[in-house]
Amino acid sequence: MKSMYEHIIRLHVKKIADLLLKFQFTCNIDEQSWQEYSVKLMFLEKNExxxxxxxxxxxxxxxFRIDARYIHNEDILGLIGTSTPKSASEKIKKHSETYSNHIGLSxxxxxxxxxxxxxxxxxxLLDNDKVFEDKGTVSNPEYQDSRQVAGELTAVGKVIQWCITHNHTSIAIYYDYAGIEAWVIGTWRAKQPLTQRYAAFVKNSGITVHWKKxxxxxxxxxxxxxxxxxxKGTQ
Structure with missing residues (x-):
């Protein structure tokens, strides 16, 4: 065995390779490059x-994380990276906008x-695979005036608690309501009990959050x- 984590790493590489193959790219492992926690990946287009x-x-x-400094093909960067270069093809941009590409926990x-x-x-999601989902009703009468904001913050709380329970220390959280990040990082002042409790919980959780609007x-x-x-949680 090249690494005690070989099986886990190979499974992840297969996910990358399967995605790239949809766009006529090939991803192979350099079998001579194995180290305990890493491996070198080779990227090809039309066998080159x-x-x-x-x-x-x-x-x-x-x-997982990828050191992609030696990849200069913008389409591949758009498929395996956390952002899509402006010069990537429209097909790649459309894929990224619709599905996103999640390396690690998000x-x-x-x-x-x-x-x-x-x-x-x-x-x-863990490397694009769904590992947990939850929905429900926020019934605390103190939060009713906050309407959907209370739902947004409750959802973040569920995610943070899952990370704590499963011994994860960092996660990227994608959101569409600005206050989710702003109350935590302090650009918005948390004035209400709900937002104060929320901000304190996230900041004191020990989880590093990478916010993605x-x-x-x-x-x-x-x-x-x-x-x-x-x-569905309102039903």
Whole structure:
């Protein structure tokens, strides 16, 4: 065995390779490059090498990261990276806008207010695979005046609690309501008991959150998914 984490790493590489293959790219492992926590990946287009990267696995966080400094093909960067270069092809941009590409742990959250009821929805992804989702009603009478905002913040709380329970120390959280991040980082002042408790909980949780703002109702698959969960939570 080249690494005690070889099986986990190979499974992750397969996910990357399967995604790239949809766009006529090939991703192979350099079998001579194995180290305990990493391996070198070779990228090809029409059987010609067009770049390489090193994939790292962090067992304590159960997460991956890619050092892509030697990849200069903008389409590949758009598919495996956390952002899509402006010069990437329209096909790649459309894919990234619709589905996003999640290396490591990430979550989407949303809230809803329908006919006097507050709902929340959240989903957690590990390398694009759904590992957890939740939805429900926010019934605390103190929070009713906050409407869907209470649902948004409850969803974040569910995500943070899941991370704590499953021994994860960091996560990217995608949201469409600005206060979700602003109350935590202090650009908005938390004046109400709900927002004060929320900000304190997230900041004191021990979880490092990478905040990712997305536009609402623009076709992003997972953002629409949690929007639907939050609406169902009001039922």
């Amino acid at each position: 090498q067009i770049g390489h990267a090193r994939l790292y696995y962090a067992p304590s966080k159960k997460s 979550a989407y959250v949303d809230g809803s207010y329908i006919k006097g009821k507050i709902g929340f929805g959240c989903v957690i 997305v536009a609402a109702h623009t076709g992003n698959y997972w953002n629409e998914y949690v929007d639907d969960l939050a609406k």
